[in-house]
Amino acid sequence: MLLDPVWAWTTMCGRVWAAMVGGDGGALSRYREPAFAPTCRRCLALMDRLFAAPAVDQRVPVVAQLVYAAVREHGYAEVRGVPGDQLTVLRRQIRSLIRQRTGHSSQTFVQRDLVLVMCGPLGARHEQAEMRAAAEAVEAALLGVEPMTSVRPEWVVSWSGS
Numbered sequence: 001m002l003l004d005p006v007w008a009w010t011t012m013c014g015r016v017w018a019a020m021v022g023g024d025g026g027a028l029s030r031y032r033e034p035a036f037a038p039t040c041r042r043c044l045a046l047m048d049r050l051f052a053a054p055a056v057d058q059r060v061p062v063v064a065q066l067v068y069a070a071v072r073e074h075g076y077a078e079v080r081g082v083p084g085d086q087l088t089v090l091r092r093q094i095r096s097l098i099r100q101r102t103g104h105s106s107q108t109f110v111q112r113d114l115v116l117v118m119c120g121p122l123g124a125r126h127e128q129a130e131m132r133a134a135a136e137a138v139e140a141a142l143l144g145v146e147p148m149t150s151v152r153p154e155w156v157v158s159w160s161g162s
């Protein structure tokens with residue numbers, strides 16, 4: 001019993017541990033920060049499956065529809081203020097709606113409560129200036145820079161509707 005391993009040899013996603021990281025007791029090396037939860041996205045996704053699926057908010061299909069309309073027009077859309085427990089289902093519905101209606105695949109990115117949606121083939125139909133504006137919006141969101149204008153562009157969908 002004393003010899004039973006209490007520490008898994010691999011992470012949840014199957015990678016062999018490179019080094020141990022401190023927790024409540026503080027950092028184990030002056031070059032490392034303590035960690036209290038996995039930072040690996042694959043591990044977090046695997047942990048997510050251990051919890052009951054959250055109830056799907058009734059806004060999800062409505063927001064997905066608005067996003068689809070914006071992506072069809074601009075090749076790009078973003079949704080602001082999405083609650084954390086609705087991110088996965090919203091991204092899935094958006095991607096499946098775009099695939100069903102256009103036959104194209106799309107990518108979604110999450111930055112805090114912001115979901116960015118891009119569809120290359122739909123975006124390619126539009127003028128370069130518009131795509132440059134969309135790329136700048138993605139860059140601003142990923143770098144945490146506030147948008148320059150206070151007017152909401154048509155490709156921005158707000159979860160709360162305001």
Ligand SMILES: [Zn+2]
Pocket residue numbers: 011012013014015040041042043044
């Ligand atoms: Zn992992």
